[in-house]
Amino acid sequence: MDGIQHIGKFLIIMGVVIAAIGGLLMFSGKIPWLGRLPGDIVIQRKDFTFYFPLATSILISILLTIIFWIIGRR
Numbered sequence: 001m002d003g004i005q006h007i008g009k010f011l012i013i014m015g016v017v018i019a020a021i022g023g024l025l026m027f028s029g030k031i032p033w034l035g036r037l038p039g040d041i042v043i044q045r046k047d048f049t050f051y052f053p054l055a056t057s058i059l060i061s062i063l064l065t066i067i068f069w070i071i072g073r074r
Contacts, residue, residue, distance in 0.1 A: 013071075 028034055039055030 035053050035056050037053075037055035037059065039058075041050070041052040041054055043050040
């Protein structure tokens with residue numbers, strides 16, 4: 001039964017994480033600097049736009065790493 005309890009805790013934590021990511025995605029349009037950081041690559045031509053949010057991806061990666069490191073220490 002001990003293994004099933006671990007699976008249950010894992011599923012609850014994953015549900016909370018997925019809900020938090022969903023909330024962030026819903027409100028990401030209200031954060032004006034997200035996606036427009038220095039280091040985000042935007043190439044605009046007449047009929048073509050290429051957007052690669054490099055700095056934003058690095059920032060989100062660092063934040064998630066810190067969050068998961070704090071959660072994992074318990």
